[in-house]
Amino acid sequence: xxxxxxxxxxxxxxxxxxxxxxxxxxxxxxxxxxxxxxxxxxxxxxxxxxxxxxxxxxxxxxxxxxxxxxxxxxxxxxxxxxxxxxxxxxxxxxxxxxxxxxxxxxxxxxxxxxxx
Amino acid sequence: xxxxxxxxxxxxxxxxxxxxxxxxxxxxxxxxxxxxxxxxxxxxxxxxxxxxxxxxxxxxxxxxxxxxxxxxxxxxxxxxxxxxxxxxxxxxxxxxxxxxxxxxxxxxxx
Numbered sequence: 001x002x003x004x005x006x007x008x009x010x011x012x013x014x015x016x017x018x019x020x021x022x023x024x025x026x027x028x029x030x031x032x033x034x035x036x037x038x039x040x041x042x043x044x045x046x047x048x049x050x051x052x053x054x055x056x057x058x059x060x061x062x063x064x065x066x067x068x069x070x071x072x073x074x075x076x077x078x079x080x081x082x083x084x085x086x087x088x089x090x091x092x093x094x095x096x097x098x099x100x101x102x103x104x105x106x107x108x109x110x111x112x113x114x115x116x
Numbered sequence: 117x118x119x120x121x122x123x124x125x126x127x128x129x130x131x132x133x134x135x136x137x138x139x140x141x142x143x144x145x146x147x148x149x150x151x152x153x154x155x156x157x158x159x160x161x162x163x164x165x166x167x168x169x170x171x172x173x174x175x176x177x178x179x180x181x182x183x184x185x186x187x188x189x190x191x192x193x194x195x196x197x198x199x200x201x202x203x204x205x206x207x208x209x210x211x212x213x214x215x216x217x218x219x220x221x222x223x224x225x226x
Contacts, residue, residue, distance in 0.1 A: 004159070033213075041203055043160070043216040055212070090159050102148035102167055105214060107159035 003027050004108040006091050012114045015083060021076045021111045023091030032074035033105060034066060035090040043090070049074055078113075086115045128223045135193040137220045139206035144187060148209040151180055151191045154219070155202045163191070163204075198224045 004025045013019055025032065031050040037043050047066045048055040054066065063079045078085060092105040129135045141149070147168040152160035166173045166180045166189075173180050179192040189206050201224045207214040 041154075041219045043205065045213045045215075048213055092159075102165070102209060104150050104162040104165050106162065107152075109157070109159045 004091055004093055004106050006089075006108040006111050008111060009109065010112050010114075012116065013081060014116050015081055017081050018077070018079045019081060019113075020078070021089055021091075021113075023074050023076070023108060025072055025091075025093040025106070027093055027095075027106060029093035029095045029106075030071060031094050031096065032068070033092040033094075034074065034076050035092060035107075037088040037090060037110070039087070046076075046089075047074075081113075081115050083115050086113055088112050125218070126221045126223070128225060129196050131196060131198060131224050131226050133196055135191075135196045135200070135222060137191045137193075137204050137206075137222065139189040139191075139217050141187050141189060141206070141208045141217075143208060143210045143215075144184070146208040146210045149180070149182060149189050150207045150209075150214065151178075151189075152205045152207065152216075153200075153202045154205065160205060193222075196222075196224050198226060200224055 007022045033048050034046040035043050036046055046057050046060045049066055049068055051071055065077045066074055068074045088110040090110045091108040094103050094105040096103045150165040151163040153163050154160045164175045164178050164180050166182050171182050177194045181190045193200055201222055203219045203221050205219045206217045
């Protein structure tokens with residue numbers, strides 16, 4: 001069973017559209033994350049979220065919004081897509097939040113978003 | 117500011133040799149460090165971690181060394197195999213989030 005799964009794996013869409021990427025984890029973790037990986041493979045945190053708190057990286061445009069229907073899911077909604085949004089987006093999860101225990105994050109296999 | 121970087125962007129080794137991937141970090145308050153392996157088309161995969169109260173930790177064929185004096189982290193892979201070919205990232209936990217380095221591509225020659 002896949003621990004952290006994302007759908008879709010590939011997403012090709014036009015500029016200006018609104019799209020969502022889904023993420024589910026079956027590890028029982030209480031914290032989930034979204035990362036963006038650019039063409040140079042640089043991974044950057046976008047959001048950190050548990051059932052109590054959402055931490056937003058201040059560099060993330062407000063066109064991006066995470067939505068969590070429950071503890072096992074953290075979806076990413078993107079409005080008015082721009083060319084610069086093309087990247088691979090990774091979902092991750094971990095047990096523990098902040099300083100509350102040092103545990104590794106487990107990643108999904110990514111969603112490759114291409115904006116035409 | 118906070119930054120995690122790697123000395124070598126690419127590393128090519130012969131199969132069977134040992135590999136050493138280096139990483140420098142700048143936040144002396146970071147208390148937890150992780151090495152990830154990312155294969156093409158996949159997400160980062162956890163390899164090994166180390167807490168700041170340790171200077172060495174060993175896993176299966178991998179060893180992580182932490183030198184807090186010079187803020188340096190390394191990953192040693194023993195008897196490197198073709199399956200080890202991937203991009204390797206170090207990451208430090210700072211303020212509750214992971215900050216990733218730029219990655220080193222490891223190529224294993226048969």
